[in-house]
Structure formats: structure tokens, C-alpha cells
Amino acid sequence: MRSIALVTIAATILLLSLWIPTDSIAGAAEQQVCDVSADYSLGAEDYSEAIRRHVEVVRQHPGNALAQYHLGFALGMLGDRKAEVRDYQRAKALGLRNWDLLLNLGLAQMETGDLNAATESMRQAVHFGGDHSESHFNLALVEERLGLLADAEHETLASLQLGPGQPDARNLLGVIYAQQGRTARASQVWHELVRDVPDYEPARTNLSFLSSRSEVPNGEMAAVALPIPVAAVTAMKDEHKTSLARMQHTAESETNEISGGK
DSSP states (O other): OOOOEEEEOOOOOOOOOOOOTTTSSSSGGGGGOOOOHHHHHHHHHHHHHHHHHHHHHHHHHTOOOHHHHHHHHHHHHHOOOHHHHHHHHHHHTOOOHHHHHHHHHHHHHHTTTOHHHHHHHHHHHHHHOOOOHHHHHHHHHHHHHTOOOHHHHHHHHHHHHHOOTTHHHHHHHHHHHHHHOOHHHHHHHEEEEHOOTTTTTTHHHHHHHHHHHHHOOOTOOEEESSSHHEEEHHHHHOOOOOOTTTTTOOOHHHHHHTTTTO
């Protein structure tokens, strides 16, 4: 059993695809949109109804990758991880390459314990969505869990470059430094985090732990992820409700929203 109890927070965010960039879909699928009523239920967080409606859309249009993705998302929100992974993989097989699909696939694979598959999915999410801090952070999180500390450090720093104020990424960086034996740098990260975000408890916990030990053995961390990815979504759903509810259903309106028509 691992003896180190540094605290990490898995502030993973499941993102719902609101549009499809023209370079992310194979062939004619680039013009796909999802059913209005099905996505209305999804935006309203009526996941059972969203599943029912999306199943019907997929039955009638088995090549609709976006509908397959949204079906997986709804299933995941009700806790069916295996079905969620299955439908994300089907959407991917149909040609969908949205970075958030790949991120969500990686998160679901993390929850089913398939960390190697999750790492590959997260790396693809970074490839297609390298300008999003979330993709780098979540890749760092799974790499840290696998003990790939140098890679995890690189991705955490990339995430922080895109979003410097992220407390969870800053805390994760401290955890990585501590595991690498760079305790002075870890302490500095956590002290600065406590200064900037006084109510961020994980940093205080880690500082207290660090001060009680003269050394943190590399690779002996029991990372306490509070909350786990699904709980993080539940806790943050109010923050994202607006973006879920205003889903657009034509290629033109979706492009306008992304290009600045918020």
C-alpha cells in the first residue's frame, strides 16, 4: 500500500460538442447536425429523455456521428460508463475527431480503470485541441497516475500557460514536484497557491503533509481525487448549463457562435 497521501483534485470537465469544425469529420459527415428535440432534452439535463430520443436518431441515421457522441454523453451522465465508452468509440469510428469527444472518451476510460487507453485518448485530445487548457491538464492527470512524471509536468505547465490561474493544475504541479523529490519547488507552488486562493484546501493539506516529512519517496503517492471526474461534472453542471442549453443545430449558427456570436 502506498504511504504518501498528497491530495490532487481531478477537476475534469466533460464538454458537450456544440459544433463540428470542417477539418474534424471524415467526408460528408462534416455537415452533420443533431436532432433539435433530442439535444433540447440534453441541454435541459433530462438525460433519460435525451437517451430515448438519441437512440431513435441513431436508429434512423446510423451514420450520424454527432448523435452517437451525444448519446454517449447522456449515458455517461447517468453513470453507464461502458455504454458511454462504446458510443464515443462509435462516434470516433464514424469520423468524429472533436477534441472534447476524445477528452470525454479518455475521462470515461479513466473511470473504468483503463489508464493506458485513457492516455492515448487524452493525447489525441491534445492533438486536436492543444489550445484548450483542459486537454493538457487531464492528460497530465492520467500521466501522473501512471507515474510518467516528466510527461505529466510538461502537460501541466502547458495547461498553466493557457490558463495561469487554475488552482487544480497548480496543485497537481506541486504533487508532481514532490514525487520527483523536488520538495522545495513543491512547497513554493503550494505556498503561492495558498496565498492566491486561501480557501483551496488541497494545497494546505499538502503543505501540512510536506512539513511533517523530510522526504517524499518518488512513486509512493496515493492520490486522493476529490471529486472524481463524474462528481466534478455534477458539482460544476450549473456553470456549464448555459452552454449546454444554447446548443445550436445548424452548421451556420454553430459556426457563428464559435466565431464570436456569443
